[in-house]
Amino acid sequence: MKIAFIGTYPPRECGIGTFTQNLYHSTVGEEALVGGSQGFVIAIDDNGLHYDYPKEVKLTIRQEEQTDYLEAANVINMSGADICILEHEFGIFGGQDGIYILPLLYRLKIPLIVTLHTVLKTPSYNQKAVMTEICKIAQSVVVMSQTAVDMLSDVYGVLTDKIALIAHGVPDIHFGxxxxxxxxxxxxxxxxxxxxxxxxxxxxxxxxxxxxxxxxxxxxxxxxxxxxxxxxxxxxxxxxxxxxxxxxxxxxxxxxxxxxxxxxxxxxxxxxxxxxxxxxxxxxxxxxxxxxxxxxxxxxxxxxxxxxxxxxxxxxxxxxxxxxxxxxxxxxxxxxxxxxxxxxxxxxxxxxxxxxxxxxITWPKIGEKYLELAESIAKIGLDLESGSPMILDPLALPPFLLDHVRRLTDDTGIIQHAKYGIPNLKEGYCLDDNARALLMVLMTYKRNKHPLALKLSPTYLSYINYMQTQDGMFRNFLSFNRNFLDEVGSEDSFGRTIWSLGYLLGNAPNDAYYQTGREIFFDAVPNFTSLKSIRSIANTIVGICHYLKSSPTDEGMLKILETLTGKLLAEYDINRSSDWQWFESLLAYDNAFLPLALLHAAEFLHDIRVSEVAIESMDFLSGVTLRNGYLSVVGNENWYGRDLEQSMFAQQPLDALAMVLMFHQAFRLTNEQSYIQKLHTCFMWFLGENDLRVSLYDFETKGCCDGLESTGVNRNQGAESTLAYLISHLSVLEAFEEVTQMEAKLV
Known part of the structure; x- marks a missing residue:
């Protein structure tokens, strides 16, 4: 018998690691009472640390790297292992409540035994969902006390014939x-x-x-x-x-x-x-x-x-x-x-x-009990038809890296443009990009506590603060030597800033950031209802909705949301016809942000008309941009009007980002998995599934090219394009986790 073990492992200083090592040696190592078995270990690393593991460790999983888990499943399935034994403890696997382990377990093509080192009597909703799903996937669940047996049955609904009670082993070591x-x-x-x-x-x-x-x-x-x-x-x-x-x-x-x-x-x-x-x-x-x-x-x-x-x-x-x-x-x-x-x-x-x-309860005896259990499970085998495939596969994506963002950022903010992969200091900074940069690092830190993301956050937030004027509006452009280049920025840059600040108020990493963001946000609030640009209105709506997730009882803000949403609906009614379900007489830039805003507003206003217009306009845009099976963004050379031909070139990453976000929010609102597939299709625009069949993502610099031109890819890699890619990438990873959670509830 060949066994694959998953858990932490020495020299990482962790009690679960010591347990995994003892179990390995008492089943397939020199301490085993029954010989003939083989095995290997897949070890879980933590927080960017790396260890000098012994030879039995064949692969490591970085705790917060989702794709590592999927690669580990492939390694196990190709290894010839007969069974997998997982050591489970909350806190050693990545994602919310360790959810990253689920995609690995879904993909296993061999039986699974799980040892539970913690069983919570009053778990949170997510903890219960993760634990219940792990127990469903496993062919046997090992616990170390009768109390745990009872709790698994009573709290998590695990059948008792699936539960094995095996005591915690102890080393056979004694001194006088x-x-x-x-x-x-x-x-x-x-x-x-x-x-x-x-x-x-x-x-x-x-x-x-x-x-x-x-x-x-x-x-x-x-x-x-x-x-x-x-x-x-x-x-x-x-x-x-x-x-x-x-x-x-x-x-x-x-x-x-x-x-x-x-x-x-x-x-x-x-x-x-x-x-x-x-x-x-x-x-x-x-x-x-x-x-x-x-x-x-x-x-x-x-x-x-x-x-x-x-x-x-x-x-x-x-x-x-x-x-x-x-x-x-x-x-x-x-x-x-x-x-x-x-x-x-x-x-x-x-x-x-x-x-x-x-x-x-010495380890040789405990190891023998695990072997007996493993042999009985292996004889039964595994029904490979069980389980449902995941729609998304993060293994197909490049690693999520902040290298180019760090290259573009100095102590003032993120540089607006680049010459190829080199920051173009002559162009200075803009509010739009620093707002998007703040959003991106907040999303990154929320997902995996990335230390660089937290380090960069105050730089972008302080830029936003510096650019705010006394009346709550914002300047947009700043030269490299920190001179203002405009008195008042565009309404679009205003809206994008409110989007970012709203997300901050709903997801602040600490109170200092929250309080700073709150002051800037509420200084800007008096300007919300005077906005004229529908894209600025849409961005502001999304920012308000992020804020309301943490402050849902703010009646004044709900009223502002209703007013701004009404403005979008009014524009839709003016321009809509039987063959043109849109907010304007043309499709211009950042188009998907308009239905995206209504999809967010629908969460809070509970108005059927808001939802209907959101879905109808989204479907219209999808029909224009996804009709060839991949995303073909409306080009900015000549925008697409009722009686005009769609421009293929000057396709911008911002439009692909808006499409990704739109389908992600549509999935969250409806739980329709078809939107996840469309989200993935739109994201793959960055990676070569586009009109030119070339990747805009640069695997060397870790930046994103500025767009698709008639002559090819615009090789400059400014902040806007790179941030559009990174925010889209984060949205894909979030969607993957949400699909995993949904499937866990349904199985």
Whole structure:
């Protein structure tokens, strides 16, 4: 049998990685009780970090790179593997609640076993959708406690005959206590131990507050806290919790009795510490922990264990294998510690009970159970007709990269034009491009917390702020030496700025950006209803709708939305005829933004006429631009009128972007998957499915060419074209994720 394993993996410092490594070695490696199996590992990287993996790791998946997951499915399917075993934990896979793992699982052509390291009793809507779908795809779901079995059945509707209960394995490593204490120079000490990643939910302060009364009677007692701060905690809060604990130690006067070891150590070294300890403590702060590898290790090492009654502890410490105390109850912990230290015979009995049970859950034995399960599943095989194919395939797309945007951006803003792939400083900056740039980086940061996107955001936002005039309008053009080149910008640039600011208010990465954007946005609001350009009105409508997603009760803004939408409908009524369902007497530029605005407005106004005009005008535009099976944008040489021939050339990326956004919003509004296919068709205009059959995306510079001309591609790669491509690319990736979520709900 050949097994493909998916999970985090050492040297990445992660408990799931250690589990995956132990499972690998106990099923196909040197620790396996049954020989003859083979296997390989696909490891999940995190946050742009790369590791020197051992030879069994054949492929890595970058956590937030959607296409890596799809490539991994191809590798597994071509590998000759008989079965795949996935280690699942929220937080290690990309996308919202780890949804990026689903496309990989959909594509597997071999049976799947999933080990669930977390089962949430009260999941969010998306967490439940992802977990339910994973369990549907899998042929077997492994959990490590009876509580998890019950929750999978009750909360997620998983059939019990699909669930396998296999305990968390523990390494078969043991050291004598006397020798271990001697090595650590703890021979004269009573030793308490807590280990694992450190974070607020670990409740270590509960132990610290229990110690003063204990050390009065046992002055040789020492409490060792062994483990690094969890990497996710460090990213978001630094070492705040560790500093807090140090302050508690000082305040309680127990500095001589507490040792913090900020290390991630090997299993062998860890078991040496476990062997040296007299009592092991897990003081977690809530019941919602279905599996604890650290607790399993302590039992496997034969420790006397004291714990709060979280789900796994309540089961594992039953039948005299440990003692429980209530959450945050330091006095109760003090009482138990004194009782055990006063009565060594009780402590010895706890240690014996734990050790005897631990012999049954060593990794070789647990690995044998996984192999038995895998063999039984493999015999049944997989129905390859099950499941539904995805409409979109991000593997067909280039990697999403910000290289050219970074090249075009300085400390003022994004440069408007380029000579080929080189910024053209002579042309300076414009408001339109900086607004679009802000939108793009906000979309990027929302998807994958891209650090460069966050770094660039204030540059574009500060440009917008600098260009706003006292009356709330905006200048547009700024020279490279920062001189204003106009007094008032176009209404189009105004509308595009409101679009971007509205998106910011609905998706701000932090409060400082939100407050700045809010001031600029509301300073501009008095100008909304005086707009004349229907494209400016359309862009403003989209910006308002993004704002309303976070502030849906703003009655004043809803009234403005209704007024602006009425203006678009009025223009439509003036120009519409039986053979011309459009807002003007011609199709000019940025055409799809007009129905797009109505598709957004329909979400909030709940007016059937708004929806009808949006769909009718969208269908009319589609009939003109998609009639050949690919997108043929209305060219800007001679715009397309009722009695005029459509101009093929001077096709602009902005028009392709508007088409992509239009079909994306149509899908969101209707759930009609045909719009996703049209979205994909429009995006492929950038990649060569166009009238000239050439790609506008430059795979070398990572920029986008400025348009299709009669002589070929305009090779200049300015901000407008590159941002149009990147925003379109982001929309495709978002649509792919939304289709995945929808299919997860329907299966």
């Amino acid at each position: 206590q006397l020798m271990a204490k001697k090595e650590f120079k703890l021979s004269s000490k009573q030793v308490l131990l807590t280990f694992g990643f450190i974070g607020r939910n670990k409740g270590i302060e509960t132990v610290l507050r229990a110690l003063p009364e204990v050390v009065k009677k046992y002055p040789q007692l020492v409490y060792i806290v062994l483990g690094k701060t969890h990497p996710n905690v460090v990213r978001h809060a630094g070492e705040e919790y560790r500093v807090f604990l140090a302050g508690q130690v000082k305040q309680l006067g127990i500095a001589k009795h507490v040792v913090f070891l900020n290390e991630f150590i090997s299993q062998s070294e860890l078991f040496k510490y476990l062997s040296a300890s007299d009592i092991y403590i897990t003081p977690y702060t809530s019941e919602a922990q279905i599996t604890s590898g650290t607790l399993s290790y302590a039992i496997g090492a034969g420790n006397a264990v004291i714990s709060t009654p979280y789900w796994h502890a309540a089961e594992l410490l039953a039948d005299g294998r440990g003692r429980l105390f209530n959450f945050h109850d330091s006095p109760a912990l003090t009482e138990i510690l004194l009782e055990l230290l006063d009565h060594p015979d009780q402590m010895r009995q706890l240690r014996k009970n734990a050790f005897d049970y631990g012999r049954e």
